[in-house]
Amino acid sequence: MSAVPLHQRIRDEIEGLVRSGAWAPGYRVPFESELMAQYGCSRMTVNKAMSALAEAGLIVRRRRAGSFVARPKVHSTVLDIPDIQAEITARGETYAFRLLAAERRPADPDDGDEIELAGEGELIVLRGLHIAGGRPFALEDRLISLSVVPEAATADFAAEPPGAWLLHHVPWTEAESRISAVGAEAFVAELLALDPGAALLAVERRTWRAGEPVTRVRQLFPGEAYDLVARFGPAR
Amino acid sequence: MSAVPLHQRIRDEIEGLVRSGAWAPGYRVPFESELMAQYGCSRMTVNKAMSALAEAGLIVRRRRAGSFVARPKVHSTVLDIPDIQAEITARGETYAFRLLAAERRPADPDDGDEIELAGEGELIVLRGLHIAGGRPFALEDRLISLSVVPEAATADFAAEPPGAWLLHHVPWTEAESRISAVGAEAFVAELLALDPGAALLAVERRTWRAGEPVTRVRQLFPGEAYDLVARFGPAR
DNA sequence: CGGTTCAATATGTATAGACATATTCGCGAG
DNA sequence: CTCGCGAATATGTCTATACATATTGAACCG
Numbered sequence: 001m002s003a004v005p006l007h008q009r010i011r012d013e014i015e016g017l018v019r020s021g022a023w024a025p026g027y028r029v030p031f032e033s034e035l036m037a038q039y040g041c042s043r044m045t046v047n048k049a050m051s052a053l054a055e056a057g058l059i060v061r062r063r064r065a066g067s068f069v070a071r072p073k074v075h076s077t078v079l080d081i082p083d084i085q086a087e088i089t090a091r092g093e094t095y096a097f098r099l100l101a102a103e104r105r106p107a108d109p110d111d112g113d114e115i116e117l118a119g120e121g122e123l124i125v126l127r128g129l130h131i132a133g134g135r136p137f138a139l140e141d142r143l144i145s146l147s148v149v150p151e152a153a154t155a156d157f158a159a160e161p162p163g164a165w166l167l168h169h170v171p172w173t174e175a176e177s178r179i180s181a182v183g184a185e186a187f188v189a190e191l192l193a194l195d196p197g198a199a200l201l202a203v204e205r206r207t208w209r210a211g212e213p214v215t216r217v218r219q220l221f222p223g224e225a226y227d228l229v230a231r232f233g234p235a236r
Numbered sequence: 237m238s239a240v241p242l243h244q245r246i247r248d249e250i251e252g253l254v255r256s257g258a259w260a261p262g263y264r265v266p267f268e269s270e271l272m273a274q275y276g277c278s279r280m281t282v283n284k285a286m287s288a289l290a291e292a293g294l295i296v297r298r299r300r301a302g303s304f305v306a307r308p309k310v311h312s313t314v315l316d317i318p319d320i321q322a323e324i325t326a327r328g329e330t331y332a333f334r335l336l337a338a339e340r341r342p343a344d345p346d347d348g349d350e351i352e353l354a355g356e357g358e359l360i361v362l363r364g365l366h367i368a369g370g371r372p373f374a375l376e377d378r379l380i381s382l383s384v385v386p387e388a389a390t391a392d393f394a395a396e397p398p399g400a401w402l403l404h405h406v407p408w409t410e411a412e413s414r415i416s417a418v419g420a421e422a423f424v425a426e427l428l429a430l431d432p433g434a435a436l437l438a439v440e441r442r443t444w445r446a447g448e449p450v451t452r453v454r455q456l457f458p459g460e461a462y463d464l465v466a467r468f469g470p471a472r
Numbered sequence: 473c474g475g476t477t478c479a480a481t482a483t484g485t486a487t488a489g490a491c492a493t494a495t496t497c498g499c500g501a502g
Numbered sequence: 503c504t505c506g507c508g509a510a511t512a513t514g515t516c517t518a519t520a521c522a523t524a525t526t527g528a529a530c531c532g
Contacts, residue, residue: 042517063483064525176467181417181437181459199435201417223417231412299513300495
């Protein structure tokens with residue numbers, strides 16, 4: 001009853017192994033000859049699957065060396081506000097992250113976001129301030145699921161901001177962003193050194209890895225300070 | 237000196253014909269057998285090119301019938317705020333567009349945006365208000381290049397808002413969006429029925445077709461009224 | 473010891489042929 | 503005239519084979 005063509009099945013299985021993290025970036029995917037043996041098919045069939053994965057950017061192929069799980073480009077998924085730190089230093093400004101609060105605890109049973117992330121397990125709950133050129137640049141509130149990302153328990157988010165840390169440690173995620181504009185509440189205005197009511201760009205992003213919720217972040221940017229740029233067109 | 241493989245060349249040439257609009261949506265692409273003859277190669281080579289185009293969503297293939305230039309899904313390019321009208325009616329609210337100003341003229345020689353769009357030719361310059369459920373929803377300022385889209389000269393933008401009209405008449409575009417938050421100026425606040433200084437979501441989008449600039453639009457949304465949602469992940 | 477050459481190897485491209493499958497068209501029966 | 507069925511057709515999948523090309527590692531030589 002397999003209406004699924006073989007090259008598709010090979011492709012899907014490898015894609016699953018990559019996206020789930022079972023094969024980390026840099027891992028050497030089996031050679032075409034090995035996959036031929038494993039699936040009992042011809043090289044062209046394996047090749048079709050692997051070429052498609054390479055075109056999709058999940059693997060990188062090198063003659064004579066083999067095929068490897070790609071290291072996702074930091075800028076991969078457009079608009080992701082990929083890495084505020086990288087963004088700022090690329091502009092030539094100094095960057096700092098001030099961790100305002102950090103705790104580890106189970107989900108608040110009244111908070112849907114927290115329950116979705118933590119399940120029965122625990123969360124990391126963070127608040128921090130991104131600082132560019134000495135001036136406040138963004139306020140960030142973040143939740144991280146410890147059941148999906150146990151390594152987060154021992155990460156030092158004062159040294160490496162959580163966004164950057166997650167990008168480096170949890171590749172191949174999917175994300176959904178909601179973007180809106182809000183006026184600054186009093187305590188936010190104070191933290192960002194703005195007048196109360198000033199226009200802020202609000203970004204809320206939720207991220208999954210192979211269907212498992214990884215993190216949820218809310219970021220507030222002074223409206224004038226940040227332009228979110230998204231470009232759509234031919235990938236190559 | 238063609239380091240370009242043949243299947244890639246076939247793919248690129250067809251992609252160019254589609255993206256430039258030379259082959260409109262619905263056009264029947266030559267059969268594999270015809271392309272075999274045209275390029276003097278085997279069917280597998282043609283097939284590789286066509287399969288890739290199909291996967292990229294540029295063409296649709298139907299057994300026995302042939303291959304056709306795809307009709308781009310309105311929602312294709314994420315985050316494009318594709319069609320405000322469609323968005324609003326999908327929510328079950330009534331939609332209206334009030335055209336506040338429309339003119340046709342050469343580019344202002346002091347305005348870079350206008351010159352880029354018009355070149356030596358003329359522009360359509362529009363201002364309009366999107367209205368949802370009887371209340372102002374967005375203010376839109378738009379430029380359209382008449383040299384790239386001559387049909388725009390005879391379009392009735394009071395009947396069909398310019399965003400929707402362009403989506404239906406100029407497929408296969410690329411776009412770049414800049415998103416920020418601003419406080420409402422007095423005249424904007426009045427048009428949108430808000431207090432001056434209220435937080436607005438500002439979207440500026442520029443669109444190209446095969447490298448030619450098509451349109452540039454600035455839209456202002458009441459921050460609380462609109463959530464821009466962008467989702468990133470497996471395309472299929 | 474350093475550098476060059478060369479052969480081994482994994483992927484890249486292309487071919488010809490075969491059979492499967494979905495869809496359409498036309499023909500013939502009712 | 504309509505319905506159903508079968509033949510024609512374009513794409514979908516897969517095989518076996520061949521040669522090209524980039525890269526690596528090791529043998530070889532100065």
